[in-house]
Amino acid sequence: MPDANPRNLRTVRQINRRDILFSVARVPNTARLLVASNDNKVHEIDAGRDNATQRDLADHGRYVTCVRLAGNTIISGGYDNRLIWWDLQNNRMIRTLENAHARQIRQLALSPDGTKIASVADDMLCKIWNVANGERLHELRGHQLRTPTNFGSMLYCCAFSNDGTKLATGDRVGHVVIWDVANGRQLSTIEVPSLYTWDGTQRIRSIGGIRSLAFSPDGTQLAVGGVGQIGNVDGLGGPSRVEIHNWSRRERVHQFQGQQQGIVNRLVWHPRNNWLCGVGGGSNGFIFFHNTQTRAMIHQMNLPMHTHDTVFTEDWTTLYHVGHQRIVVQEIRP
Amino acid sequence: MSRKSFCGSADHAVSRRGFLTSMAALAGGAAFADMTALQVLGTPAVANDLRANQKRVIMLWLAGGASQLETFDPKPGVPTGGPFQSIQTSTPGIRISELMPRMARRLKDTCIIRSLNTRNADHGSAARIMMRGRMGEPSVDYPDLGAVMAREMGLEGSQVPDYVSFYTATEGRNMSPGSPGFLGARFGSMDLTTSMVPENIRRAGVSEQDHRERAELRNQLSGMFERGRSSSTLDSHNQAYRRVSGIMANEQLFDIEREPQRIRDRYGNTLFGRQALAARRLCEAGVPFIRVGRAWWDSHAQNFESHQEMVPELDHVMATLLDDLEERGLLRNTLVITIAEFGRTPNINSTLGRDHFASAWSTTLSGCGVRGGTVYGRSDAAGQRVAEGEIGAARLFATIYRALGISHTKNYYLGARPIPLTDPGTEPIREVLA
Incomplete structure (x- = not known):
């Protein structure tokens, strides 16, 4: 069957909610979503039904920012600094890692084989954990606690390469570290300052940062997403922006900006290199598909809410977006 | 201009007399003209008198509107x-x-007011209200708090300015300028925007003689212009000039490099x-009102x-700042006001932002005349409305004046028209006052 063409992207369902959803994972071969909410909980939602049902799972007591699913185990993190392992089938907690980080946890990335999970947090550490037993495998230190102007920094995102041997982490000021997962050593660093706006004249504060990362299928390139330079840091009125770097040569090979203003919160690189997909938003949301070989934009469109995360089905034809008070289901039709 | 503006308390009378006596004594010394205000303060009698009694205000102005929910009125x-x-x-x-662990540990000198409803969520007009304690009116150009403090607490013959305002960010700077209003330029602010040192202050390269000759030339030209003219505006400007001229000899007053490294480290880089x-x-050094504008919080x-x-x-x-003032014996006579033009909405918008909100927000008063370690007023559970102890800008200002020993019912006169410091009928918040 030929790959679906992103130009045929259509919205098929919207589920309105009262909460803000920051992260989504999907139960394989189903429309059952696991979402991380600002109501402090992880929920399971069946997005395949018009009247979506919901089941409450882990309760962090504070904003939940990230959730991933490894087999039958849900792992979630949030502003409570904890990581919670949760048994999806039996709906019970497996373990809680209190003070997994010293500050709020921003994102989780699951290794392709499902055995390791990486967490990043505002203590500026990345930690790699054994999914099976919660043991910490590595603690990765490569990001500064303070920004160059002496404010606290933030560590937003992480992503594994498709072969699981490399991990990238990206912070507020545009510093990216690529790690060797086997031994926890730094392989390289790259700088992407265009995604960080420090306004030292008008407003004396900053906005932006690296919000999304994705390795190319062969692992040689790294896509880095966020928002470009912003004139007025009161809002997100800057161009949605992606840079692609050859990380081993520390060389930027391509960059592009979307039509929409806002921040690229999630990047997904198609495993056969058909496209790079990004979602995010400003006041509204957006999605784009970019051809990384021809360097042309394939398709971009607005989404009805600022979008924080997305997940694809196994056949890459259905997408589940989560964000501000809404879940949106889209399909790429043949 | 004679200033009989103190509240009438014995404290103030003693302070002013003591200061003037000491200044007169010092003025007799040949070296006085070259002494900086800090050196004057080094004289024990003057320094002690000032420290004991002169009221001062430091306003931390959170321009753009800091969120009460992420500062002093959290709703987890x-x-x-x-x-x-x-x-x-x-x-x-x-x-x-x-986010405020240090203030949490030292709330003992601070009163949090969580019940401001100031009914104006526009940056410019809200800033004018919160700098003046009242709405403007077409026929009266009201002075702001700094100008009133300069008028009430400034000392005759002082070598230091009475009202200094730091505001470096460009955003919002013109929305809340210091304004002496009908009090006249003499009580206007010395605005420091691009530098922490007044731009025209005497610098290396301008000798003492240059400085003196410039002043003489200016006096000469000014005298020629004034001949045959009489104007309160001219008088006011001349007074302001004389004050600034004196300040120009006080470059070190603004130079924090003269502070020990340990102190500079303490405040942070x-x-x-x-x-x-x-x-x-x-x-x-005796400046009655200093505003430190920290912009821009408009998130x-x-x-x-x-x-x-x-x-x-x-x-x-x-x-x-509170620790330092306390350790130097200054906090009991210095009121630190942490305030903005408004707060921010409880509702979280689609970009994870909060918007302008004046219906239920917070401010703090610390130090002089305030009952520390307390909270006044309450917002409702969601932070949408004031649930208890609602006040507007007028009552806040009446409370500030009262904490400083200034009668909030005092009148200024605009021609024959009496202009009270706060709107008639306004009462200070007794629970906030020590």
Whole structure:
């Protein structure tokens, strides 16, 4: 069957909610979503039904920012600094890692084989954990606690390469570290300052940062997403922006900006290199598909809410977006 | 201009007399003309008198509108509450944002007011209200708090300015300028925008003789212009000029490099920290009103990250300033006001921002005349409305005046028209006052 063409992207369902959803994972071969909410909980939602049902799972007591699913185990993190392992089938907690980080946890990335999970947090550490037993495998230190102007920094995102041997982490000021997962050593660093706006004249504060990362299928390139330079840091009125770097040569090979203003919160690189997909938003949301070989934009469109995360089905034809008070289901039709 | 503006308390009378006596004695010395205000303060009699009695204000102006929910009125656990927790302060039962751990530990000198409803959520007009304590009216150009303090607490013959305003960011600077209103330019602010040192102050390369000759030339030209003219505006400008001229000999007053490294480290290496340290130096030298503008808090997007960036700085600077003032014996006569033009909406918008909100927000008063370690007023559970103790700008200002020993019912006169310091019928908040 030929790959679906992103130009045929259509919205098929919207589920309105009262909460803000920051992260989504999907139960394989189903429309059952696991979402991380600002109501402090992880929920399971069946997005395949018009009247979506919901089941409450882990309760962090504070904003939940990230959730991933490894087999039958849900792992979630949030502003409570904890990581919670949760048994999806039996709906019970497996373990809680209190003070997994010293500050709020921003994102989780699951290794392709499902055995390791990486967490990043505002203590500026990345930690790699054994999914099976919660043991910490590595603690990765490569990001500064303070920004160059002496404010606290933030560590937003992480992503594994498709072969699981490399991990990238990206912070507020545009510093990216690529790690060797086997031994926890730094392989390289790259700088992407265009995604960080420090306004030292008008407003004396900053906005932006690296919000999304994705390795190319062969692992040689790294896509880095966020928002470009912003004139007025009161809002997100800057161009949605992606840079692609050859990380081993520390060389930027391509960059592009979307039509929409806002921040690229999630990047997904198609495993056969058909496209790079990004979602995010400003006041509204957006999605784009970019051809990384021809360097042309394939398709971009607005989404009805600022979008924080997305997940694809196994056949890459259905997408589940989560964000501000809404879940949106889209399909790429043949 | 004679100033009989003190509240009438014995404290003030003694202070003013003591100061003037000491100044007169010093003025007789040949060396006086070259002494800086800080050197004057080095004279024990003067310094002690000033420190004991002169009231001063340092205003930390959070321009653009800081969020009460991420500072002094947290609401964790409700949909509007945001991601941050509250923490226990040094006063049992009072909790503030976890972003302010240092202020939580030293709430003893601070009263949090959580019930401001100022009914104006436009930057410019709200800033004018919160700098003056009242709405403007077409026929009266009201002075702001700094000008009133300059008028009430400025000392005759003082070598230091009466009203200094730091505001370096360009955004919002013109929305809340210092304004002496009908009091005249003499009580206007010395605005420091591009530098922490007044731009025209005497610098290396301008000798003492140059400085003196410039003043003589200016006096000569001014005298020629004034001949045959009489105007209160001219008088006011001339008074302001004489004050500034005196200040020009006081470059070191603004120079925080003269502080020990240990002190500079304590305030931190941020612009806000450095300006707060300069404010403390000015306060110590007897400047009655200093505003340190920290802009720009207008977080319509990414509110939580903006506050995660800025509130720890506020916490650090405010707590350090209060500690420093206390250790120097200045806090009991210095009122530190931490305020903005408004707060921010409880509702979280689609870009994780909070918007302008004047219906239920917070301010703090610390130090002079204030019952520390307390909270006045209450917002409702979601932070949408004032649930208890609602006040507007007028009552806040009446309370500020009262804390400083200034009668809030005092009248100024605009021609024959009496202009009370606060709108008639306004009462200070007794519960806030020590």
